[in-house]
Amino acid sequence: MRSRxxxxxxxxxxxxxxxxxxxxxxxxxxxxxxxxxxxxxxxxEAKTIEMMVEQINASGGINxxxxxxxxxxxGGDPNKARTFATRLVEDDEVVAIIGGSTTGTTMSILxxxxxxxxxxxxxxxxxxIIDPVREYVFKTPHTDRMACEKIFADMAAQDITRxxxxxxxxxxxxxxxxxxxxxxxxxxxxxxxxxxYGPQDADMTPQLTRIRNTEGVQAVLNPGFGQGPxxxxxxxxxxxxxxxxxxSHGVASDAFIELAGAEAAEGVRLPGTALLIADxxxxxxxxxxxVTDYTAAYREAYGTATSTFGGYAHDAVALIVDAVTxxxxxxxxxxxxxxxxxxxxxxxxxxxxFSAEDHLGLDLSAFxxxxxxxxxxxxxx
Amino acid sequence: MTRRMKWIQLxxxxxxxxxxxxxxxSGYYYRVGALIFVNALSVVGLVILIGYAGQISLGHAxxxxxxxxxxxxxxxHLGLHPGLAVLLGAGISGVMALLIGRPILRLKGYYLAVATxxxxxxxxxxxxxxxxLTGGPDGMVVADPGLRDLLRDLGLRLSGGExxxxxxxxxxxxxxxxxxxxxxxxxxxAMRALHGSEVAAATVGIDxxxxxxxxxxxxxxYASVAGSLLALQNQYVTPDxxxxxxxxxxxxxxxxxxxxxxxxxxxxxxxxxxxxxxLTVFAEYEQLVLGAVMIGVMIFLPQGLLPSIARRLRGTSE
Numbered sequence: 001m002r003s004r005x006x007x008x009x010x011x012x013x014x015x016x017x018x019x020x021x022x023x024x025x026x027x028x029x030x031x032x033x034x035x036x037x038x039x040x041x042x043x044x045e046a047k048t049i050e051m052m053v054e055q056i057n058a059s060g061g062i063n064x065x066x067x068x069x070x071x072x073x074x075g076g077d078p079n080k081a082r083t084f085a086t087r088l089v090e091d092d093e094v095v096a097i098i099g100g101s102t103t104g105t106t107m108s109i110l111x112x113x114x115x116x117x118x119x120x121x122x123x124x125x126x127x128x129i130i131d132p133v134r135e136y137v138f139k140t141p142h143t144d145r146m147a148c149e150k151i152f153a154d155m156a157a158q159d160i161t162r163x164x165x166x167x168x169x170x171x172x173x174x175x176x177x178x179x180x181x182x183x184x185x186x187x188x189x190x191x192x193x194x195x196x197y198g199p200q201d202a203d204m205t206p207q208l209t210r211i212r213n214t215e216g217v218q219a220v221l222n223p224g225f226g227q228g229p230x231x232x233x234x235x236x237x238x239x240x241x242x243x244x245x246x247x248s249h250g251v252a253s254d255a256f257i258e259l260a261g262a263e264a265a266e267g268v269r270l271p272g273t274a275l276l277i278a279d280x281x282x283x284x285x286x287x288x289x290x291v292t293d294y295t296a297a298y299r300e301a302y303g304t305a306t307s308t309f310g311g312y313a314h315d316a317v318a319l320i321v322d323a324v325t326x327x328x329x330x331x332x333x334x335x336x337x338x339x340x341x342x343x344x345x346x347x348x349x350x351x352x353x354f355s356a357e358d359h360l361g362l363d364l365s366a367f368x369x370x371x372x373x374x375x376x377x378x379x380x381x
Numbered sequence: 382m383t384r385r386m387k388w389i390q391l392x393x394x395x396x397x398x399x400x401x402x403x404x405x406x407s408g409y410y411y412r413v414g415a416l417i418f419v420n421a422l423s424v425v426g427l428v429i430l431i432g433y434a435g436q437i438s439l440g441h442a443x444x445x446x447x448x449x450x451x452x453x454x455x456x457x458h459l460g461l462h463p464g465l466a467v468l469l470g471a472g473i474s475g476v477m478a479l480l481i482g483r484p485i486l487r488l489k490g491y492y493l494a495v496a497t498x499x500x501x502x503x504x505x506x507x508x509x510x511x512x513x514l515t516g517g518p519d520g521m522v523v524a525d526p527g528l529r530d531l532l533r534d535l536g537l538r539l540s541g542g543e544x545x546x547x548x549x550x551x552x553x554x555x556x557x558x559x560x561x562x563x564x565x566x567x568x569x570x571a572m573r574a575l576h577g578s579e580v581a582a583a584t585v586g587i588d589x590x591x592x593x594x595x596x597x598x599x600x601x602x603y604a605s606v607a608g609s610l611l612a613l614q615n616q617y618v619t620p621d622x623x624x625x626x627x628x629x630x631x632x633x634x635x636x637x638x639x640x641x642x643x644x645x646x647x648x649x650x651x652x653x654x655x656x657x658x659x660l661t662v663f664a665e666y667e668q669l670v671l672g673a674v675m676i677g678v679m680i681f682l683p684q685g686l687l688p689s690i691a692r693r694l695r696g697t698s699e
Contacts, residue, residue, distance in 0.1 A: 035665065077621055078617060078619045079416075079615060079621070079622070080657065082615050083416060087409045087658070090407045090408035090542070091406075103519040103520075104518070104519055104520045104617075104621070107617045108615060111616045111617065128519075169509065171519045174512055175519055178512070
């Protein structure tokens, strides 16, 4: 009897080794917007994912298995993103998907991932991605709502309660505008003026003049990304505003200071991640190691500075690596379960702790209030 | 074209739709197939407008957008079944085409192209900016029409990809059948007559304005149904569906395959839908290859791929 049990166990063990050998690689899929209108998001994301997979494989992979990456460029088109998601799941048979640089592409990938039961980590901002919580969907960037809350908290600390808003009508600006208006009341902020501009507009002086002429406005907030916020910043300087200007995390990159000009951008405040102030982080900062390692590796690989968006992709890869390591399995459901129990994983964006109710896992402390001084970033708090 | 030719063309199309899945190694190919059929459907509509009646439109994505958003909005706000929403979208597109077609179709050449382009951009702007209704640039979720559950209750288990492959294929067949029927009908002949010469067509008693309008409305309905099908299978819509690039893509497909030929339109749609999938490794060069293909076709096969090749095979010149 005993010998039979031993034989059975030995057979099982042999089988396990065999099946293990059969999947000697971890198939990771990605669909990001490396070209097209959202390329400023997708390009650093694609580069980061490729770089990290290379690094991990060079250092022996996860649990001894290499990662086989399949990365597609959806060009920011949700229709293409859905096709690529289907391809990743059905044809490439990946065990996890990273991607969806924009909310539109994320929502297209999301339904495929949910239907097929493949864990998916989104790189887009909207709160609707993880609220309500979907079983297989996680995300790494902060939500627009958190950015609003962080900004309003900073305003409240300076006794600013009445503000004017000028928002872009692009996806990012419009979404953040709506979220800010939703949370403003709860934080004691009153929005007296609410202006918008098109993403291609070259001059926002009329809207800003209206804000300036609104009685009692104590600060201006500009949700938006791309060139719009840079023009707003320049116009604000030209019009000689004497009240502070707040930008969103959407422009948290050095390119913004270049576009707006260091002089006009002086004193602009915005919520950003530790990544932007990598050089200023104290060595005992919990994110110091992760952030400096990543920025150095990216600069060495591509010769340019990375951005917050590349950081989102970095954290997504790190989360999956962590989950696969802990799960000790490459089964999508095991990876999903491991992802959901992620605890205290330090990324470039913040420290992630997922739970069944929270698939974002960041809190406001992950945001740092930054101010532009002398053409560079400095931390306010 | 004889009656026989019509049935041969439809037969070829039906055979392709039914037999191709036998070669599919994975479910992903059903998705690509369904996309090809949806694109082909809107391009068949353009064959009627551009190929038969000789009018250009750079704004047909606008109608696709109306069809797509009808499927997203009508179930949510009017409690309409998504299937009925397709018809509603087609109806709205048809009426819209009727209203704007009359003044717009008085224009010719570049002016007509610019006017239709303006319409397309208007639709996409409304979809982008009416955030409260359409969800803005982030788009909105489309309700599941429940077709899969219905078929499962009837004992037919299909994956989402297989279902939409079948539905789109069927709708494309019906669309192609209507377009081919139209070709040799009095209406089709009248359209082709005004394509040749508006003055000559008018002298033999053809109501030029009415025929142009008819072609415009029919093609708008095609684009609208295609947009609806896309929205239903993606379960998500964004204003990109109504974007200018989508309009250009449609016309490019029609011109590439052969603007007067229904099968050619399908071929053009198939090539341009497959190209980005085949060229994923060279994603950066996709536009380059596309441009080269278009220039090559324009220079060497000015009638479009299929008609030019067919003529060469027959060894005749018309």
